[in-house]
Amino acid sequence: MPISENARAVLEKRYLIRDEHGQPTETVDQLFHRVAGAIAAADARFDPKADVDATARTFYDMMTGLDFLPNSPTLMNAGRPLGQLSACFVLPVADSMEDIFDAIKNAALIHKSGGGTGFSFSRLRAKGSTVNSTGGVASGPISFMKVFNAATEAVKQGGTRRGANMGILRVDHPDIMEFIGCKNDTHEINNFNISVGLTEAFMRSVEQGGEYDLVDPATGTVTGTLNARRVFETVVASAWQTGEPGIIFLDRLNRDNPVPSMGEIESTNPCGEQPLLPYEACNLGSINLVTHLKKSGGRYVLDKKKLGDTIRKAVHFLDNVIEVNKYPLDEIDKMTRATRKIGLGVMGFADMLLYMGIPYNSEAGVAQAKEVMELVNAVGHQESEKLAGTRGAFPLFGESIYQNGRPLRNATVTTIAPTGTLSIIAGVSSGVEPVFAYAYIRNVMDNTHLIETNQILKDRLTEAGVYSEELMEQIVEQGSLQHVEGIPEEIRRVFVCAHDVSPIWHVKMQAAFQEYTDNAVSKTVNFPNSATREEVAEVYTLAYKLGCKGTTIYRDGSRDEQVLNIGKVA
Ligand code: UDP
Incomplete structure (x- = not known):
C-alpha cells in the first residue's frame, strides 16, 4: 500500500484493533480487509446472489489505492462489535x-x-x-x-x-x-x-x-x-x-x-459541513483527487473516467454503511434509515491544482473546483438513483422535495468534510483547503529538528534545478515562498499557501464547492494577524451573498494554542 510512515503511525495509534495490553492484533492491511468485508456484506441483504467477495475486493482496492476513504469511525469500527460507523x-x-x-x-x-x-x-x-x-x-x-x-x-x-x-x-x-x-x-x-x-x-x-x-x-x-x-x-x-x-x-x-x-x-455536525435533523446521523467519505490525475500531452489532467468509477463505487459503499451501521440509539436508527443521507466529498484538491499548475487563488482554480464538484454531484446522484432502482428510494422520498422527480436512494449525496485524519492517511492536502505550509519544522527526538517539505514542491524545485536545504529554511522562516529569492516566478505563482490566498478567494472557493454540494462545505477563511474587523465583516457579507451556508474564520495568532503554525515555532 502506498502509504507514508506518518499515515502508518496514525493508523497504528488509533485505528487498529488492540488486545488488552494495548498491542495491535491486526495489521494495516487487515484493517482494510475488515472494513471492505463488513461493508460489502450489506449487498446480500438486497440480492441473495450478490457476489459479496467481489464487492469486498473492489472496496479494498479503492481504499488501499487511496482513491477513497470513509470517515474515521467506519475505519475504526466496521466489522467490530461496536459497529458505529458515522462521524x-x-x-x-x-x-x-x-x-x-x-x-x-x-x-x-x-x-x-x-x-x-x-x-x-x-x-x-x-x-x-x-x-x-x-x-x-x-x-x-x-x-x-x-x-x-x-x-x-x-x-x-x-x-x-x-x-x-x-x-x-x-x-x-x-x-x-x-x-x-x-x-x-x-x-x-x-x-x-x-x-x-x-x-x-x-x-x-x-x-x-x-x-x-x-x-x-x-x-x-x-x-x-x-x-x-x-x-x-x-x-x-x-x-x-x-x-x-x-x-x-x-x-x-x-x-x-x-x-x-x-x-x-x-x-x-461539529465542523459545520453536515446539516442534520434532530436524531439524524450521516456517514461521510472522501475521494482523493490526486490519484485521479493522469498525464496527457505532458500535463496533468483530471482522469474523469476513473473519477466517475470511484464516485459510483463510493456511493455504493456509503449506502452500504447505512445498512450495517449499529446506531447508538433507536431514534437515530429510525431517522437515519428514513432519509439515508450520505456525504461524499473530496480531498487533495489543493494538491491537484499544484500538479495541474493552477493557482488556488485564481478564476482558473475556482473553475476547476466547479468542474470537479459538478461531476461528483452529478455522478453521485446518478448512482443514488440507480441504487433506488434496485434497493428502493429512501423511505421518506414520497414526502421529500424530490417527490416529483426521479427516485433517489439517499436524501443527500454530497458533503465536503475537513478530512483531518483521512488526508494524513492519504498523504494529501486536506479537504478543499489550500496547502497550509510548504515547509515546516518537525521536532524529533533528542531535540533535533527536521525540515519537512511538501513533496510536490520539492519535485518541482528539483526539476527546475534550484532545490536546496537553504531554500527550504527560508521558506520555513518566511512561512511562504512568495518572497524567497531563487524560486522561479512560475512556481511562486502556483505554490500559494493558505496565507497567500486572500480571504476573498477563500470565500469564492467555498462558494464554488457549495454550488454543487447537497450539504455544506467545511472551510476556514484564513486571515493574517494584521487583518481588521472590517475585513472580517466583509468576508461574512460576501459568504452570505455568494450562497455559502456558513463561515468560519481564523486570524493567525489569535489563539494561544493553535493547531498549525507557520514559521519557526511549528
Ligand atoms: N469528528 C469528531 N471528532 C474529531 C474529528 C472529527 O467528532 O476529533 C467528526 C465531526 O463531526 C467532523 C467529522 O467527524 O465534522 C469529519 O471530520 P474529519 O473529516 O476531519 O474526520 P476524519 O474522517 O478525517 O477523521
Missing part, C-alpha cells in the same frame, strides 16, 4: 431537565464511538426566566453548554477519539449576547465549536441598520429588541479576536432540507 450526529435539546440530561447521555455514547455531535440550544428558555416546578429561575443555555462540555471532557479519556461538539444559538434568542462571547476566554467550553444561527430577516436588518426582536422560546413572547448591526459587529469582533463564533445561515439550511415534513434543521 456526524445532531441531537435535540428540548427545554426540560430530563431532555437536557438525556442529550448529554446520548452525546457521551456517541463520543465514545468516535462520532461528533451538534446541538441547537435555541429551545432552552432564557436565563432568568421562571422554572415552574420550583419557582426558581432558569440558568440559560450557556450554563448548560458548560455541563455538556464537562461531560465531553470526561468521556474523552476512554473514547476512540476526542469528542467534538457544535453548539448553535439562534440570533433572536434572548441570551445571544452572552453566547457570542462565551468562548472569548479561550479556556472555556473547549470541546465545542460555536456558531450563531443567522436568519435572513436578521441579515436584512443588518443591511438596513434596524432593530430586531428577541423571542423567548419557552413562551414565544418578545422579550426585547437589539440593534442588528451592533450584534453583527459583536460577532465579527469576537471572531476576529478568537476565531469564534462562526456563523450559519439557518434559512439556507432549511431551503435545502430534503424532508421539511420531519421538522426544521437547527444544527450541523
Whole structure:
C-alpha cells in the first residue's frame, strides 16, 4: 500500500484493533480487509446472489489505492462489535431537565464511538426566566453548554477519539449576547465549536441598520429588541479576536432540507459541513483527487473516467454503511434509515491544482473546483438513483422535495468534510483547503529538528534545478515562498499557501464547492494577524451573498494554542 510512515503511525495509534495490553492484533492491511468485508456484506441483504467477495475486493482496492476513504469511525469500527460507523450526529435539546440530561447521555455514547455531535440550544428558555416546578429561575443555555462540555471532557479519556461538539444559538434568542462571547476566554467550553444561527430577516436588518426582536422560546413572547448591526459587529469582533463564533445561515439550511415534513434543521455536525435533523446521523467519505490525475500531452489532467468509477463505487459503499451501521440509539436508527443521507466529498484538491499548475487563488482554480464538484454531484446522484432502482428510494422520498422527480436512494449525496485524519492517511492536502505550509519544522527526538517539505514542491524545485536545504529554511522562516529569492516566478505563482490566498478567494472557493454540494462545505477563511474587523465583516457579507451556508474564520495568532503554525515555532 502506498502509504507514508506518518499515515502508518496514525493508523497504528488509533485505528487498529488492540488486545488488552494495548498491542495491535491486526495489521494495516487487515484493517482494510475488515472494513471492505463488513461493508460489502450489506449487498446480500438486497440480492441473495450478490457476489459479496467481489464487492469486498473492489472496496479494498479503492481504499488501499487511496482513491477513497470513509470517515474515521467506519475505519475504526466496521466489522467490530461496536459497529458505529458515522462521524456526524445532531441531537435535540428540548427545554426540560430530563431532555437536557438525556442529550448529554446520548452525546457521551456517541463520543465514545468516535462520532461528533451538534446541538441547537435555541429551545432552552432564557436565563432568568421562571422554572415552574420550583419557582426558581432558569440558568440559560450557556450554563448548560458548560455541563455538556464537562461531560465531553470526561468521556474523552476512554473514547476512540476526542469528542467534538457544535453548539448553535439562534440570533433572536434572548441570551445571544452572552453566547457570542462565551468562548472569548479561550479556556472555556473547549470541546465545542460555536456558531450563531443567522436568519435572513436578521441579515436584512443588518443591511438596513434596524432593530430586531428577541423571542423567548419557552413562551414565544418578545422579550426585547437589539440593534442588528451592533450584534453583527459583536460577532465579527469576537471572531476576529478568537476565531469564534462562526456563523450559519439557518434559512439556507432549511431551503435545502430534503424532508421539511420531519421538522426544521437547527444544527450541523461539529465542523459545520453536515446539516442534520434532530436524531439524524450521516456517514461521510472522501475521494482523493490526486490519484485521479493522469498525464496527457505532458500535463496533468483530471482522469474523469476513473473519477466517475470511484464516485459510483463510493456511493455504493456509503449506502452500504447505512445498512450495517449499529446506531447508538433507536431514534437515530429510525431517522437515519428514513432519509439515508450520505456525504461524499473530496480531498487533495489543493494538491491537484499544484500538479495541474493552477493557482488556488485564481478564476482558473475556482473553475476547476466547479468542474470537479459538478461531476461528483452529478455522478453521485446518478448512482443514488440507480441504487433506488434496485434497493428502493429512501423511505421518506414520497414526502421529500424530490417527490416529483426521479427516485433517489439517499436524501443527500454530497458533503465536503475537513478530512483531518483521512488526508494524513492519504498523504494529501486536506479537504478543499489550500496547502497550509510548504515547509515546516518537525521536532524529533533528542531535540533535533527536521525540515519537512511538501513533496510536490520539492519535485518541482528539483526539476527546475534550484532545490536546496537553504531554500527550504527560508521558506520555513518566511512561512511562504512568495518572497524567497531563487524560486522561479512560475512556481511562486502556483505554490500559494493558505496565507497567500486572500480571504476573498477563500470565500469564492467555498462558494464554488457549495454550488454543487447537497450539504455544506467545511472551510476556514484564513486571515493574517494584521487583518481588521472590517475585513472580517466583509468576508461574512460576501459568504452570505455568494450562497455559502456558513463561515468560519481564523486570524493567525489569535489563539494561544493553535493547531498549525507557520514559521519557526511549528
Ligand atoms: N469528528 C469528531 N471528532 C474529531 C474529528 C472529527 O467528532 O476529533 C467528526 C465531526 O463531526 C467532523 C467529522 O467527524 O465534522 C469529519 O471530520 P474529519 O473529516 O476531519 O474526520 P476524519 O474522517 O478525517 O477523521
